[in-house]
Amino acid sequence: MAVPSPLHRQFDYLPPAGGEQNSLCPGMRVRVPFGKRHMVGVLTGITSNPGIAADRLRHASQVLDASPVISEDMLALAGWAADYYHHPIGEVLQLLLPASLRQGRPWKPTQNGKWRLTDAGRQADAPQPHRAPRQACLWNLLAQHAEGVDTTALATHLQNWKAPLKLLEKRGWVEFVVPPVLAAGARAVAAGPRLNAAQQQAIENICAALDSFRPFLLDGVTGSGKTEVYLQVIVESLRLGKQALVLVPEIGLTPQLVERFRMRLGSVAAFHSGLSGAERLETWQAASDGRIPVVIGTRSAVFMPLKNPGVIVVDEEHDASFKQQDGFRYSARDIAVMRARRRSIPIVLGSATPSLESLYNVRQGRYAQLHLPERAGNAKHPRMRLLDIRSRRMEEGLSDLLLDAMRQHLGAGGQVLLFLNRRGYAPTVMCHACGTTLQCARCDARLTLHADQRLQCHHCGAQRPLPERCPQCGGTDFGQYGLGTERVERALQRLFPDTGIARIDRDSTRRRGSLNALLDTVRSGESRILVGTQMLTKGHDFPDVTLVGILDADQGLFGVDFRSSERMAQLIVQAAGRAGRSLRPGEVLIQTHHPDHPLLRHLVADGYASFAAAALIERRQAGLPPYAAMALLRAEATAPSAPMAYLQAAKTVLTACLGNDIQLLGPAPAPMERRAGRIRAQLLLLANQRARLQQVLGTAMPELIALKQARRVRWSLDVDPADMY
Ligand code: ADP
Numbered sequence: 108m109a110v111p112s113p114l115h116r117q118f119d120y121l122p123p124a125g126g127e128q129n130s131l132c133p134g135m136r137v138r139v140p141f142g143k144r145h146m147v148g149v150l151t152g153i154t155s156n157p158g159i160a161a162d163r164l165r166h167a168s169q170v171l172d173a174s175p176v177i178s179e180d181m182l183a184l185a186g187w188a189a190d191y192y193h194h195p196i197g198e199v200l201q202l203l204l205p206a207s208l209r210q211g212r213p214w215k216p217t218q219n220g221k222w223r224l225t226d227a228g229r230q231a232d233a234p235q236p237h238r239a240p241r242q243a244c245l246w247n248l249l250a251q252h253a254e255g256v257d258t259t260a261l262a263t264h265l266q267n268w269k270a271p272l273k274l275l276e277k278r279g280w281v282e283f284v285v286p287p288v289l290a291a292g293a294r295a296v297a298a299g300p301r302l303n304a305a306q307q308q309a310i311e312n313i314c315a316a317l318d319s320f321r322p323f324l325l326d327g328v329t330g331s332g333k334t335e336v337y338l339q340v341i342v343e344s345l346r347l348g349k350q351a352l353v354l355v356p357e358i359g360l361t362p363q364l365v366e367r368f369r370m371r372l373g374s375v376a377a378f379h380s381g382l383s384g385a386e387r388l389e390t391w392q393a394a395s396d397g398r399i400p401v402v403i404g405t406r407s408a409v410f411m412p413l414k415n416p417g418v419i420v421v422d423e424e425h426d427a428s429f430k431q432q433d434g435f436r437y438s439a440r441d442i443a444v445m446r447a448r449r450r451s452i453p454i455v456l457g458s459a460t461p462s463l464e465s466l467y468n469v470r471q472g473r474y475a476q477l478h479l480p481e482r483a484g485n486a487k488h489p490r491m492r493l494l495d496i497r498s499r500r501m502e503e504g505l506s507d508l509l510l511d512a513m514r515q516h517l518g519a520g521g522q523v524l525l526f527l528n529r530r531g532y533a534p535t536v537m538c539h540a541c542g543t544t545l546q547c548a549r550c551d552a553r554l555t556l557h558a559d560q561r562l563q564c565h566h567c568g569a570q571r572p573l574p575e576r577c578p579q580c581g582g583t584d585f586g587q588y589g590l591g592t593e594r595v596e597r598a599l600q601r602l603f604p605d606t607g608i609a610r611i612d613r614d615s616t617r618r619r620g621s622l623n624a625l626l627d628t629v630r631s632g633e634s635r636i637l638v639g640t641q642m643l644t645k646g647h648d649f650p651d652v653t654l655v656g657i658l659d660a661d662q663g664l665f666g667v668d669f670r671s672s673e674r675m676a677q678l679i680v681q682a683a684g685r686a687g688r689s690l691r692p693g694e695v696l697i698q699t700h701h702p703d704h705p706l707l708r709h710l711v712a713d714g715y716a717s718f719a720a721a722a723l724i725e726r727r728q729a730g731l732p733p734y735a736a737m738a739l740l741r742a743e744a745t746a747p748s749a750p751m752a753y754l755q756a757a758k759t760v761l762t763a764c765l766g767n768d769i770q771l772l773g774p775a776p777a778p779m780e781r782r783a784g785r786i787r788a789q790l791l792l793l794a795n796q797r798a799r800l801q802q803v804l805g806t807a808m809p810e811l812i813a814l815k816q817a818r819r820v821r822w823s824l825d826v827d828p829a830d831m832y
């Protein structure tokens with residue numbers, strides 16, 4: 108039994124007292140006593156060799172389901188994920204169920220199907236009216252209706268129909284069939300554009316693999332028609348009566364995408380955090396029954412049950428949001444690949460800027476790469492250029508070169524998009540008298556000044572007004588350093604007083620509907636300059652944007668994380684992808700103090716593929732992922748020495764399990780040592796072979812859990828960490 112507890116183990120119970128054991132199946136929910144409380148667990152297996160002495164076994168209190176709520180293959184997938192990420196299975200299974208089912212509320216499989224006789228039922232001798240009158244009555248009714256009878260009709264025909272029906276079902280004579288709504292979905296398809304040769308080729312390749320596991324990396328520049336490829340592949344899969352699962356980084360940011368799928372495919376369910384509990388349950392149930400042909404969802408939708416999956420798509424597969432950053436630190440992309448593999452179906456990972464991991468998998472022959480080299484329709488690639496801003500005149504982060512280009516594009520009727528990955532007004536506030544910078548009291552981080560004159564910590568969320576006096580010297584003169592989107596917006600209002608400006612970042616879009624309202628001002632032409640964070644780079648289509656300016660490319664060149672440059676390159680290319688999406692040619696200008704930086708040069712001169720090839724060489728030389736398997740053991744506590752003490756002890760345990768094929772680095776303080784009042788440290792494991800790393804972690808885990816130092820810290824293991832903070 109898997110119980111929602113952080114304990115890394117399962118628990119054995121006896122069936123409920125007086126209950127029938129033979130009606131139990133893995134995947135059913137069972138209410139069990141757990142310590143002094145009751146919990147809803149999921150039955151994972153039935154054993155005659157319990158792990159504890161028979162006299163200490165307790166009875167489960169209640170079996171909550173008549174049939175499994177989690178299918179066998181999803182149970183196995185969860186088991187795999189729990190093993191791979193070394194996370195408690197009880198917590199993993201929580202992700203597979205909507206909240207109301209986790210809480211133990213009853214689950215009724217949908218009733219909009221019909222009962223009908225099975226082949227065996229039709230051939231069997233009819234039940235004898237004098238021995239089993241109600242069974243006989245049902246049998247007769249069903250025999251007259253080959254297409255089946257729904258429960259409403261059953262109820263009008265026979266008052267107590269449930270028990271006799273169950274008996275007939277047990278004999279294998281009747282079955283409940285949910286009508287295949289999929290055919291209706293397929294009919295609703297509207298025609299798409301005529302495909303170009305590369306799209307055609309990609310679709311043929313994927314469709315040729317519709318009944319086998321085959322991972323594809325669909326590598327196509329923004330606007331090259333990847334979404335068209337997904338749509339056509341899904342249409343083909345629907346034709347075969349199979350469902351499709353589409354994972355996207357964020358649905359709130361890309362409502363147009365869901366609309367486009369709906370227009371083309373008919374019934375499409377969106378699954379994301381914005382839904383109410385009831386809506387989530389309904390979608391979950393419908394997907395599970397096979398009533399919904401297509402589900403589009405964010406990270407957690409990778410665990411959406413599907414009666415008959417035919418293909419999985421992961422759009423923007425490089426996006427960091429597919430990796431959960433706390434609790435169960437899974438990668439939805441990687442689990443999706445495993446899910447496809449277990450179900451023997453193809454999976455399409457699409458991106459204009461594929462992750463180095465996926466490109467590496469292509470090189471290893473594990474993924475097949477499909478290219479869409481050209482923009483679809485008549486749109487042209489934007490031209491990319493570095494702006495050497497060393498010693499240039501700057502106006503709030505905008506060089507004279509960039510300002511000139513902006514005037515030119517605006518003058519020609521184009522729109523301008525400026526990208527800066529920092530929200531707020533100024534990231535640093537310093538006392539002019541003594542040089543003290545204003546710091547978060549709970550983090551090793553500076554407070555960001557916002558335009559409303561409040562200070563915010565972007566790490567723990569703390570907020571306070573800008574103080575009147577410096578806490579060190581009492582001085583009253585504060586300087587504001589660095590640039591956030593609000594500051595750029597204000598400068599733009601001054602420099603372009605007659606031009607509408609839209610700022611798009613987490614602050615300006617906090618209220619429901621505000622993002623759409625802002626996007627509307629861009630579409631209508633009311634706003635002609637957009638400035639924003641990475642929110643802007645995701646998925647939007649701005650047909651009239653002809654100039655994209657990257658205000659600060661240097662940010663990504665010198666980050667503490669080994670993935671900083673990869674992230675920055677992806678952001679630049681994704682931002683660039685917003686330009687010139689229609690007929691007007693686009694231009695991309697990248698401000699940098701390091702115009703000779705090799706990675707930037709690769710990116711600008713030859714594009715993302717060339718950048719990625721160079722970055723992969725760097726990773727190989729440094730022995731970093733994807734050329735090594737990585738895991739990060741993190742610990743944090745309010746007591747300053749506790750995290751290091753735990754990690755030292757953990758290191759001793761791990762060292763005892765290691766061969767010389769695994770490196771341990773640390774323990775060392777985390778790059779941001781103090782966050783939200785906790786001291787943080789980490790121990791890094793690097794191995795040439797993933798299997799070896801898994802093996803060592805598997806062996807060490809019980810001891811890492813049992814360490815007495817563990818009681819004084821919060822610790823977690825992050826397999827394939829996406830960031831190093
Ligand atoms: P991506 O997903 O790679 O960004 P999309 O599939 O969204 O690309 O296509 C970009 C734009 O080009 C869309 O407006 C789409 O309707 C259009 N498009 C896609 N394929 C074709 C095609 N073969 N011919 C004409 N227009 C196309």
Ligand code: ZN
Nearest residue numbers: 547550564567
């Ligand atoms: Zn803070």
